[in-house]
Every structure is written in structure tokens, then in C-alpha cells.
Amino acid sequence: MMRLHHHPLCPFSRKIRLALREKGLSAELVEVEPWKREGEIVELNHAAEVPVLVDEDLVICDSRAIADHLEEAYPDTSLLGSSLEQRAETRRLCGWFDVKFCREVTDLLFGEKLLKRLRRVGTPNSEAMRAGSANIRGHLAYVSHLYQQRRWLAGDDLSLADLTAAAHFSVLDYLGDVPWKDFAPARDWYAKIKSRPSFRPLLMDRIVALRPAAHYDDLDF
Template identity: 55%
Template sequence: MRTLYHHPLSPFARKVRVALAEKRLEFGLELEKPWERRDEFLVLNHAGEVPVLVEDDGATVAGHGPICEYLEDAYPGGSLLGTDVLHRAEVRRLVSWFDEKFSREVTDLLVGEKLFKRLSGQGTPHAAAIRAGHANIHYHLDYVGWLTERRTWLAGDDFSLADVACAAQLSAIDYLGDVPWDEHTDAKDYYARVKSRPSFRPLLADHLPGAPPPKHYADLDF
């Protein structure tokens, strides 16, 4: 069986998990703690980062972007990019927004500071960074709400990789209880729809020892 090396709270590993499930591909999960820099894992990905996908035949693809593109090429059924060239461009634009801008301005400042710093022994959280993350998330949730007022899903009529990328980031932050849902009802309603998809539900079962999620985390109706 294909194997995905991941960490439960890595939004990029979560993105690939949902993409695999949306394509109805079976896979097993192998927990990896990137900060340990295991030699065996570094052989698979010299960058020492999750996710890494290993196929049944040993073929290895490292990195969430390359993995998702690989899945589209190798398993074209149930495309998460769509077929129209302009739609595909919009999906990729929004994927970039959440993988890069949202991650940099919000996830790194909240999940990175509050969780991964502690897990990797990199010191105490930086209070100013956390405050910035809490401030920045409002802008992004407003944008999610703006998009969903005008479209069925973020990039258009169909669920796409843009939604996967967005929800992966939000879910990691929601695990910490740091998403101000009550102030952004449009984004909340959108995320509730994503949470209800069968591909997404396994993420809601993730639990880190000593760091349980808030009660609403796995509640499909919040």
C-alpha cells in the first residue's frame, strides 16, 4: 500500500491526505517528526520535511505541491484542478494564496509558535508573533467569506484543490481553537461544508498526546 509520511498538525500533510481521499486512493500513514531529522527519512526527502508519498513500487514524491500535481497526472479521475484552463489557473492562484500567504501570515505564527516550537524544543512561543497571527486571520477569513458569497466553492462551482488547501490550513489552526468563527459566519458555514465531506473526516479524529483539540473541532455542526 502507498504510504504518506506526515505529521498530524502539518497543514501540508493534511492537504495531501484530503487530496488522496478525494481521489479515493488507499494509503497508510507513517508519523514523522521532521525536527528529529532521521537518516532514513532524509533519504526520502533531503529537505527533511513532510509530506512524502511513497508508492507501492517504491516511487517517491516529496513536497505537498509536487505530490498534488503528481496525483493529478497519475490519477486524473476526479480532478481537483478541473478541465477549463482559466478555472485551473484560478484554482492554482488560490492554492498559492493558502499555501504561501495564509501559511506565512497566520499558520506559521499560531501553529508554528504555539505547537511546533514546543514539540521541536525550539524555545518558548513569541508573543508578538502570536498576536500578529490572531490579527491577520481576520483578513483571510473575510476573503474566504467574500469568495463563498459569490461562488459555490472557493474557485467556482466545484470542490477543488483550492478548498483542500484552505481547509487544511484552517483545520490546523482550529485544532488549537484559534479560529474566531463567531466573527466570520460566512467562513464558518463554508468550513462546516468542508468538514462534512468524507475525505475530511479522518482529520477530525487526529489527537496529539497532551494537546487535545477543543470540543467543537470534530463537531460537523460546530
């Protein structure tokens, strides 16, 4: 059986947890606090970052490398799509959320509010948090724009783009930082993915340092 070393609120770990379930694969979950740089994670990954997937003899680090490995090793259910065009569109949006959204929103809100507290380093930077709160609105507008034209973000099928976006939004939603009410189509998309069985374990995650926002596990938020 595969083993996934993860942190419950790490968006990159969440993407892989969703991908595993959507592909019908199961993995034993090993919870890690990577910033402590202790235990098995340091031996598995020189960067001491999660997620790390152990698949028999293979140790796979970096969430995109893991997602690509799952596509290649378990191709039955593809999360990228079949045509070159569809795969490029899925990957464009994965990059959008893992790089651009992460830099403009996740790092500024989740990073400042929660990661600093968990790591016990510094205090939240209010200027960064204000920027993150402003930036998330542009991204919600873009999700709304995409979802008004398509059944899922990258096209008519659920893809890794949806899982990547939902993974990032979900950790911000835990903090109550997503203004869903102003972006109805984006909220409809999130309600749809939040209702999937693959999402259920994420809604049950709780960390000691902080309780989730009241609507976090409500499917009719």
C-alpha cells in the same frame, strides 16, 4: 499501495490526505516527527520534511509536487478543474493559502504555539501570535467574500483550493484559534467541507502534547 509519510497536524500533509481521499485513492499512513531528523524520512527526503509520498518506485517530496503528481498519474477525478481558467484560479488560491496564509497566519499561530513546543525550541513569541490573530481575520473575510459568490472557494466545484485552505484552517481550529462566529459565510464553507468523509480522519487526530479545542470535531460548531 501508496505510502504517505506525514505528521497529523502538518497542514501540507493534511492537504494530501484530503486529496487522496477525494480522488478515491488510499495510502498507508506513516506518522513522522520530521524535526527529529531520524529514520526513513531522512533517506527519502534530503529536506527531512513531510509530506513524502511513495508511489511504487517513485518518491515524491513537496506537497505541491505530490498534488501535481496525483493529478497527472490519477486523472480520473481532477481537483484542479478542466479549463485553463479554472485551473489557474484553483492554483492561485492554493498559492494564497500555502504561501500567503501560511506566512501571515499558520507560521505565526501554529508555528509559535505548537511547533516550538513539539520541537522543544524557544518559547512562543507573543508579538507574532498577536499578528497572526489579527491577520486571520482578513483571510476569513476573504473566504467569506469568495463563498458568497461561489459554491466552493475556486468556483462551483470542490477543488484543491478548498482542501488547501481547509488543511490550514483545521490545524488552527485544533488550537481553537479561528474566530468562526464573526465570519458566518466562512464558517458555512468550513462546515460543508468538515462534513465530507475525506475530512473524518483529520477530526480523529490527536497528539499527545495538546488536546484539541472543544469544538474541533463537532460538525455543528
